[in-house]
Amino acid sequence: MNDSILAEPKDYFKGIIQSQLPTPTDILLFMRTTKETLQQEALLSRSHHRFVLIFNLKTNGHIHVDNRVLSFSPDQALLVLPYQFHHYSQLASSRLNWLFCTFEFKTEAFLEPLRNRVLDAQKNTRDALLEDWKRCMHPSSQSKLQEEQLQATLIRLLLMLKKEEQSSNITLPPEPQQSLVRTINQCMSEWRRRTVVVADLADKLNLSESRLRTLFKEAAGIPLGSHIQNYRFNRAMSLLRTSDLSIAEVAEEAGFGSPQSFSRIFKKTTGQTPRAYRLRE
DSSP, rough: OOOOOOOOOOOTTSSSSOEEEEEEEEEEEEEEEHHHHHHHHHHOSSSSSSSEEEEEEEEEEEEHHHEEEEEOTTTTEEEEEETEHHHHHHHHOOEEEEEEEEOOOSSSSHGGGGTTEEEEEEEEHHHHHHHHHHHHHHEEEEEOHHHHHHHHHHHHHEEEEEEEHHOOOOOOOOTTOOOOHHHHHHHHHHTTOOOOOHHHHHTTTTTTTHHHHHHHHHSSSOHHHHHHHHHHHHHHHHHHHHOOHHHHHHHHHHOOHHHHHHHHHHHHHHHSSSSHHHHHH
């Protein structure tokens, strides 16, 4: 085909692309270089409404997402969608080099195909994103054009990951039928509106509390108490964002007990009241 010869358009005022490409906003990049910082910040940030794009630059590990354990190797990327509870385990070294890019994105369905998909990430595009970020953060940078370039680079990277997902024919690893994390989450889901404690779960599984705590820490990499609290917060923040339930109803549904107790714990943990969090959303 001769590229210099193009067919005349039938309509000079109508192109082939009618859909609008969504744009990532409020972009933030940071590095995690130690196992301790990675685990600690994962617990502190809890689940939230932002997209989290993780690039593995160095050190094998595993990421727990949606009750699945995903192997994560250098030169791979994983997108965590809003309110996906996630944490990390089985890191090959206490020293690592993982790049995080978090951002807002109004059209969640656009990135839904990337859910739970560990994909190969092209180094040149990843490096371009990092360089654009550094230029935006330079003290002398006041250019809106540089911010727009960062947005363009990120959307290009996301499109490349979508293309990689379509061509890779990756089969998601099945959820482990006997996964302890999965079993705990099922109990928490069935027992919503109830303030679940470790003793309840131990009784359900016919284990002592100490044994259950040990098994869960080995399976998930975090303490069971922290997981229970994170699960409640994930549920509460999701309801505050996506439902019209009152604060009292959210507190009951998420298993926090009284609205007063919920508001006090929420304020202590997040720095803001449930109402302020909902209005911010």
